Amino acid sequence: MKKFINFLILIVAFSGFSQTEENPIEIKTSVKKISETEYDIIFNATLYKGWYLYSQYNPDEASLPLEITIPESENGYKLVGKADEKDTFKKYSDVWEKEEIVFKDKAIITQRIELTNKDITTIKLNFFGQVCETACINIDELFTISLSGAIINNDISIDEKSKELSKKLKLDLKNTALLKSSTEDENNTSNGLLNIFLLGFVGGLLALLTPCVFPMIPLTVSFFTKQSKNKSKGVFNAILYGFFIVLIYILLSIPFHFLDNLDPEILNTISTNVWLNIFFFAVLVFFAFSFFGFYEITLPSSWGNKMDNASSVGGIIGVFFMALTLAIVSFSCTGPILGSLLAGSLTSDGGAIQLTAGMSGFGLALALPFALFALFPNWLNSLPKSGGWLNTTKVVLGFLELALAFKFLSNADLVAHWDLLKREVFIGIWVVVFIGLALYLFAKIKFPHDSPIKKLSFSRISFGFLTLAFVVYISPGVLKNPTWNLSLLSGFPPPQFYSIYEQESDCPLGLDCYKDFDEGLAKAKEVNKPILLDFTGWACVNCRKMEENVWSVPNVYKTLKNDYILISLYVDDNEKELPKNQQFDFLKENGRIKKIKTVGDKWSTFQVINFKNASQPYYVLLSPNLEILNTAQQYTDKETYYSWLQKGLQNFKK
Template identity: 50%
Template sequence: MRRSITAALFFLLVLPVTLRAQLLQPVTWQMSAEKTGTNEYTLIYKATIEEGWKVYATDIETGGPVPTSVNYEKIPDGLTMQGELQQLGRKEEAVEPLFDNMTLKFFHKRVTLRQVVTITKDVTLKGFVEFMTCDDRQCLAPEAVDFEFKLVADEAGSDTETTGHDGILTPIKWKVYSEKIDETNYYIYFDASIDNGWKLYSQNIKPGGPVPTSFKFKNAGSGYALIGKVDEVTRPEEKKEPLFDNMMLRYFKHHAQFRQHITLTDTAAVVRGSYTFMTCDASQCLPAEEVDFAIDLRSGLIIATEEPGEDTLEVAEADFGINTTPLGSCNDETGDTVTTAEGKNRGFAGIFLLGFVGGLLALLTPCVFPMIPLTVSFFTKRSQSKSKGVFEALFYGFSIILIYALLALPFVIYKLPPDTLNAISTNVYLNIAFFVVFLAFAFSFFGYYELTLPNSWLNKADSASNVGGLVGIFFMALTLALVSFSCTGPILGSLLVGSLSAEGGQMNLMAGMIGFGAALALPFGLFAAFPQFMNKLPKSGGWLNSVKVVLGFLEVALAFKFFSNADLVAHFGILKREVFFIIWTLCGIGIVIYLLGWIKFPHDSPGKVKIGPARAAFGIIFLALSVHFGSGILKGGNPFLASGFAPPMFYSIYPQDTHCPLGLDCFHDFDEAVAYAKEVNKPVMVDFTGWACVNCRKMEEHVWPEDEVYKLISEEYVLVSLYVDDKEMLPADEQYVSAFSGKKIRTIGNKWSDFQSSYFGVNSQPYYVLISPDGQVLNNPVPYTPDVEEYASFLECGLSSFREAEQVAEK
């Protein structure tokens, strides 16, 4: 009674102070509902408390300050509270002079309240959080903060991927419980509910792949004993896993149950331990996660996981001083990706131009060049008027373009997905096959054999060309395409492989084929309209075969580009950067020696080669190219004309001095990276990665090595790679319980995972964030981005935002 009167008098005394200090708001609350399972939510009430102030716990005795409480207007039908309200934060207990020296529990800096609920239908839950805050001299009047949660139930039978926050994937939900066999024997069950499309791996898988599911019992032998090993009650599937080089792996889909037999030696025993698991879907894996459990076998209830006598970890937030609101807006339109229509258009234009150049080269081959005057003369002579002859020649040219466009049509109709096209460019066996095919093309150009289509095809096309009208003209164009295949085939093959290996895929191929056909069709329409120019064409002769041989050397060089792709992906270690440039240099020297007449091929004319101005000019050009590519043999050599073709700089015969991806300089601690970034005044590139992250390796092996990306990372950014699955333990004084997830942060990997999840609301890797040295996020972060152009644009965007911010600061 005395304490109640004291409290009432105290509030009367402090009320004027409160009114005078009405602008004081030392505590701010954030409310959210996190979906944590099927029809299950965790309601989160998070308070941030200013320095010097405190908020009182929910479990203080009466007669003092108002305890913190969560109050509901009405519990709606269909909603059930699961367990008690949890308090997460560093709870202190001390004598409080303001309240007659009562011993009170309170929180400084922050406190998070969590309540788990389940629902059977859509519900709206309203209420308020009531709390009181004091500093060393005064208290503010108790305050109520309203909240309203609209909780949506899952549809019956739906398989909804669960995310705690946007981007936080939690595809596996666990339930741990016990079953009594007799007075001293129990089963402990571990039930995993697995979202559609995800897998949980068995305990019994080979090393070198994903992390197997495993169970640890920390206090076995203290009050209980384990009988045998953990059984897999659910039978796993066993199939090849594409994410891990087609290893044969055992895994579970939809549901898995594990069971451990326990025998008690002490009826009061509590079983404590942890389970570790990893989960993947068709395109990505989440980092392995370790979850503690503690179960009282007598009641079958899960209890607090701290062992008796164990120091309770402080509940804290990952605090890295980062402003996550993007500074720049250069990639706002695309959110987490940086694809732009402009970038795709540039890709199509580039492939069209490449196809057009290929078509021009095909015109100079002996299969096509002699056909130009014959075909044009046929149209101009058979027509009754010049205008009709020009029209027919133009239609003939249009038919050529149409025929080559139709060759690409199946790829467009079947719409090869982007992942398939990426697989083409990185598949070891396909790249080796392309290497062999290109060598076959090369030796065909050298004249050792001819690549021809079946004679039956040629005869049918030739017969159809005798039909009158436009139909006959179309089949004349088809005949040209078939007859010239021995010369155009290798060039078309190069275009096909190059287009499908690049980002953009089937539409790139269509653009390239149209470009190729347009170049072949151009002279027929041009010379039909202006026949006087045809007299200026050079006469057919041995120079046409020389063009084929030169193209043969170029095919050899391109063949080794595809072998280089396979070598990089499979880590053969055969075609290092310097070896690649030796081969390209030898190809260039081979062309020079051939043009000088020092070597001959089967279809070359006998006798001494006459070196005219054209041969001499091309000889000088290829000699200069040989010297240029030869500079790449030296350490650090970087011939700019080979950009995007040669193996990356790090893939060298010379020793590398760094243990970071691609030989880059990097940090593995965020604070160290920021400190260095401040010294050199460069932005920080944060690479959230993992040792077992498949897509991380794809980015490091296929995107980062590209010159435009590698140059930006190595020269413009301070790289910090944070491994979320690093198992090295944190020092004891740095371990804590995450205020974001409620999980114990004990390892370095836990720390970086908590950093990523709490700041960016994402827990999948890879994830890339560009940050200024003062902690400002520069643009929208991006996840796995296999498109080189998009990724380079993302890096350019961040760099542009950083430089603009510097200019503003200087004014």
């Protein structure tokens, strides 16, 4: 269990660090001729201080081993055995609980190749490895090497086909000044952060009502107020204790800001990655069953003991370690809620700042009781006593975790086009989950740590009927023609066109849309209509909310259907490969090469280079001559969106 928990923490906290733009390793190549047909290719790597590169002989079930391979498109030469390594040493891993083979500071790796075509003068080798410090980064670089020893700049070595296809990605836009964010856009962003903060605050309030945290409130407050003869000092320490709780949870979000700054597409890649979404699904199911009481998730006990010992130091440092101890020992209850917040906040819509806002709200909700009860100790008498109701709260949260888990499985299904979790299937699963919750609230089913129930409380009965009402509300969603629109759920179930029933089209609301920019542009020129360029995603919650709550409004829908050519580009469609003749290497402004292999690769890069933006939904109004017709628009209300569409039409007619 310890090994699993360490691995889980490592993955959740640092999974996004792979494929960043600044790698803590610099690799140079050189060539040594052995014979007319054999050459040694020498990779001389320098690592940043404190970072390790893992050997090709690293043990199984540990960090990723080094691999040197020949690209599939290359021929005329082959590898001779495995590469020769110098200056490796062994290092024990607490995560994998075994010794690993690593390079430190520098690495000299020599790979011998044999020519099967003597006319070959340059070769290509792919260098894949993993470097780790507190985080791990995957290194995946393609080296073009001259066998004569001539210098080749690997970063700009792209072929003519790639240059030509790269040019087609760049649009000759006019009136680009209109794309700059308006004050209204900034206000919308601020409102979005406030909503995330409030969501985190609610999560923190729920965490307070769990058996790991609630009993700590009177104990901790009493400790601070009674430990000192000076009452004001005790109050100060309690408030400081609350401040440190908030600070600790904010600090948890800091690493993700480095992801956000390094690559504008990285958070989109994380939030829409198929396997990471499956991982989040598995984690939330694992958390849910821990809330049900089948097992308990805890951090290593040694962590809590060390922090507890450090808290005895006294003064400000002691108070900080007391707060850190609370965060560690309460992990079995707060961890699942934090995991949901982490998984749900890592979207490209607002970047890592959303996660910080959510963590701030969560920490503040946890900290407030300690500060308030220290200021007003008489309030402690009004607190309800600990009891079975705390376990009931945990079980209810377990059902909510289970329902949320299927959202991440749905993301993976949508992006991978597995066609398994269609809209009606997803809603059907939610119906089953919430019927289970209702049965639990009415004491028809029980879990391991439930106390005997002699009589149902009024609050439990009321919440049970509310749950049944929710089941009645969502149940029509499994039908072909629902009785009512599930607007309260917009963004959570798959889109309406992703259905087990036959639909008019695979576009939102049955509209006509193009999923290729060039095709849509050609149609706009043919009929002389403006373009609504819709950067969207299969796993984008706000995209679904806009389509189901804003686009469905009659005047907006009519405008989209009759007055615009809709081009919907799915930036997270990373499982659908482009035809081989359309795959290419794109040279980025920083000199690195991005391989454009999938539909998602193409349209996410298209959005970034033309509109300097990587969030979804992102809407742009264009004329067939590529004139910008209005400011870019993002998630907003129906009135603002309709006015924005009308303004674009007016500018087009001018």
